[in-house]
Amino acid sequence: MKRFIKFIFAVIIVCAATQLKAQTIITIKDGEQWFGGAVNESQLAPFADGYSLNMYADTKGNQAAPLLLSTKGRFVWSEEPFKFSIDKGKLVINNMLSPLTIDSAGRNLRDAFANASKRFFPSKGKLPDTLLFSKPQYNTWIELVYNQNQQDILKYAHAIIDNGFPPGVLMIDDNWADYYGRFDFRADRFSNAAAMVDRLHRMGFKVMLWVSPFVSPDTEVFRDLLAKKLLLFEGDDAKTWNKAEKPAIISWWNGYSSVLDFTNPAAIEWFSGRLQHMMDTYHLDGFKFDAGDADFYPPNSISYKKVIPNEHSRLWGEVGLRYPLNEYRAMWKMGGQPLVQRLRDKGHNWEDLQKLIPHLTTAGLLGYQFTCTDMIGGGEFGSFIGRSKLDELLVVRSAQCSALMPMMQFSVAPWRVLSAENLAAVKKAVAIRAKYTPYIMALAKAAAATGEPIVRSMEYQFPNQGLAGEKGQFMLGSRFLVAPVLKKDGQNVVHLPKGKWRSDEGKTFKGPCVIRESVAIDRLPVYEFLK
Structure with a gap:
C-alpha cells in the first residue's frame, strides 16, 4: 500500500509539472546531489552551488540529454533542451521549450536512472558490432593526422600485429578524400583503396572510415547539393525554405563548410547512398561519424523542416543506426540506441585523464552505454610531435584506465613512443582486458536488453x-x-x-x-x- 501511495504521489507531481512555465524551482533535499546534462561537464558533478548550463544549441561537444538525476531517486526530463542552475539549495530550471516531467518515485540514483530510462529512452535490445568491445580499437589519427594514405595505413596495421597487439577495428581518420562531400579515396594517396581494405581484412581487422556532415563550398558536389536544396540555408526571418537561396557556411575546426540538412529525407537518401557506395566500392565495414554538434547548426538557419539545433544533432545520430559498426562523438537524446559513443578529445595531461571516469559514468546515466574513452594518451596530436612533449607514464596510465571500460582505443603507436618497460605495461593492460572480456561482453548484452550501464x-x-x-x-x-x-x-x-x-x-x-x-x-x- 505504501508503494502504491508513493507511486500515485509521484504521478501527481509529474502531471503538475507538465504545465509549461517560465521557471521551475525544485528544492534540493538534505544530502541530495544532482547529475546529468552534458557528459563533457560531468567532472563538475555532483553539481555545486553556482553551476549553470543551458543545453539549447550547446551539448559541450559530446553526448548530452535533457535529463537530470538525483541521489534521492528523483529525475527531471524534458523532450527539449532547457537551462538549469544550482542556486542556494534550489535546482532552478528555465528557458524550457516543452513541459518538464519531474519524477520522485525512486529512492536513489539507480532508481532515478531506471525510471527515466524505461520511460523515455528504453534500450532497443540491439548491440553495435561486438568487435568494438572484444578487441582494442586502432585509429590512424595521431600517427598520420591529415596525411592519411594507403602505404602508412598498412604500415600501421602491420606494426600493430608485429608488436604483439591483437587486430580489431581499424579507423581511417580525416582527409582521405579530395574534399568534404566527395566520397572516393583521393588518388594521390590511395593507389588501390579496395585492395588495401581487403588486405586489412585478411590481417584480421574490420575497417571504419571517418565521415562528417560537411561539404566543401564551391565544389562540384556542393553545387549539385545546393541545386537540390539538400543543404542548410542562411537564416532570414523574411524567407521560408522554399525561397531560401544562400547556403549557410559553418565555421568548424577544419575551416568553413556547408552542412547537409538531415531534416530533408532527400539529404538522408543522398548521404546514405554515398556511404553505401563506399562500402560497395572499397569493401568498408562501417563509419566514424564525426561532428554533428548542435552548435554547428545556427538557431536562425533555414532547413527543410523547422527544428532546433539539438534536433539536427539527433538526426545526425539516426544516420548511424543503419550501420552496426559506428562511432559518434556528438549526440543528443539518443540513449538506449545501438550507437557507439566516444568521449570528447582529451588533452595529453593528467587533468584530462582524471575526467575519463566521471565522463564515462555520466554517459551511462544518460543512456549511452556503448561508450569509448578517448584515444589512449589523448586525442590532441600536437602532444605527440617530439618526445620532449610526451609523458610516457601518462600513456601507460591512460591505457590502464581504458582497459576495463566498455571499449579501449589506441591511436598513438605505443611501440613508437614508449620505452620497452612502459610498452610492456601497456601490453599487460591489453592482456588484462582480454581476461575480463567475457564479463564485459555479458554486460554489453545485458545493457542492450535492460539499458543498465556497463x-x-x-x-x-x-x-x-x-x-x-x-x-x-x-x-x-x-x-x-x-x-x-x-x-x-x-x-x-x-x-x-x-x-x-x-x-x-x-x-x-x-x-x-x-x-x-x-x-x-x-x-x-x-x-x-x-x-
Missing part, C-alpha cells in the same frame, strides 16, 4: 555510502571495482564500500575501508566484490 559510478552501485563525489574509481558491472592510477606519482587512494572484497593481488578486505598504496607501473588495481 560502467557505473560508485554512488550508482553503492548508494548512500558517501561515494557520490568519488571520481577516481568505478564499478565494472556489479562485481569489479576498478581503481586506475590517475596521478603521475603512482599513489592511489581506494574507497571500498561495505562488504567483503578481494584485490587483484589476492588480498581480502572488509569494507568500508580506505586503501592507500603506491601502485607499480604495470598494475591496474581491481577489487572483486565477494558479498
Whole structure:
C-alpha cells in the first residue's frame, strides 16, 4: 500500500509539472546531489552551488540529454533542451521549450536512472558490432593526422600485429578524400583503396572510415547539393525554405563548410547512398561519424523542416543506426540506441585523464552505454610531435584506465613512443582486458536488453555510502571495482564500500575501508566484490 501511495504521489507531481512555465524551482533535499546534462561537464558533478548550463544549441561537444538525476531517486526530463542552475539549495530550471516531467518515485540514483530510462529512452535490445568491445580499437589519427594514405595505413596495421597487439577495428581518420562531400579515396594517396581494405581484412581487422556532415563550398558536389536544396540555408526571418537561396557556411575546426540538412529525407537518401557506395566500392565495414554538434547548426538557419539545433544533432545520430559498426562523438537524446559513443578529445595531461571516469559514468546515466574513452594518451596530436612533449607514464596510465571500460582505443603507436618497460605495461593492460572480456561482453548484452550501464559510478552501485563525489574509481558491472592510477606519482587512494572484497593481488578486505598504496607501473588495481 505504501508503494502504491508513493507511486500515485509521484504521478501527481509529474502531471503538475507538465504545465509549461517560465521557471521551475525544485528544492534540493538534505544530502541530495544532482547529475546529468552534458557528459563533457560531468567532472563538475555532483553539481555545486553556482553551476549553470543551458543545453539549447550547446551539448559541450559530446553526448548530452535533457535529463537530470538525483541521489534521492528523483529525475527531471524534458523532450527539449532547457537551462538549469544550482542556486542556494534550489535546482532552478528555465528557458524550457516543452513541459518538464519531474519524477520522485525512486529512492536513489539507480532508481532515478531506471525510471527515466524505461520511460523515455528504453534500450532497443540491439548491440553495435561486438568487435568494438572484444578487441582494442586502432585509429590512424595521431600517427598520420591529415596525411592519411594507403602505404602508412598498412604500415600501421602491420606494426600493430608485429608488436604483439591483437587486430580489431581499424579507423581511417580525416582527409582521405579530395574534399568534404566527395566520397572516393583521393588518388594521390590511395593507389588501390579496395585492395588495401581487403588486405586489412585478411590481417584480421574490420575497417571504419571517418565521415562528417560537411561539404566543401564551391565544389562540384556542393553545387549539385545546393541545386537540390539538400543543404542548410542562411537564416532570414523574411524567407521560408522554399525561397531560401544562400547556403549557410559553418565555421568548424577544419575551416568553413556547408552542412547537409538531415531534416530533408532527400539529404538522408543522398548521404546514405554515398556511404553505401563506399562500402560497395572499397569493401568498408562501417563509419566514424564525426561532428554533428548542435552548435554547428545556427538557431536562425533555414532547413527543410523547422527544428532546433539539438534536433539536427539527433538526426545526425539516426544516420548511424543503419550501420552496426559506428562511432559518434556528438549526440543528443539518443540513449538506449545501438550507437557507439566516444568521449570528447582529451588533452595529453593528467587533468584530462582524471575526467575519463566521471565522463564515462555520466554517459551511462544518460543512456549511452556503448561508450569509448578517448584515444589512449589523448586525442590532441600536437602532444605527440617530439618526445620532449610526451609523458610516457601518462600513456601507460591512460591505457590502464581504458582497459576495463566498455571499449579501449589506441591511436598513438605505443611501440613508437614508449620505452620497452612502459610498452610492456601497456601490453599487460591489453592482456588484462582480454581476461575480463567475457564479463564485459555479458554486460554489453545485458545493457542492450535492460539499458543498465556497463560502467557505473560508485554512488550508482553503492548508494548512500558517501561515494557520490568519488571520481577516481568505478564499478565494472556489479562485481569489479576498478581503481586506475590517475596521478603521475603512482599513489592511489581506494574507497571500498561495505562488504567483503578481494584485490587483484589476492588480498581480502572488509569494507568500508580506505586503501592507500603506491601502485607499480604495470598494475591496474581491481577489487572483486565477494558479498
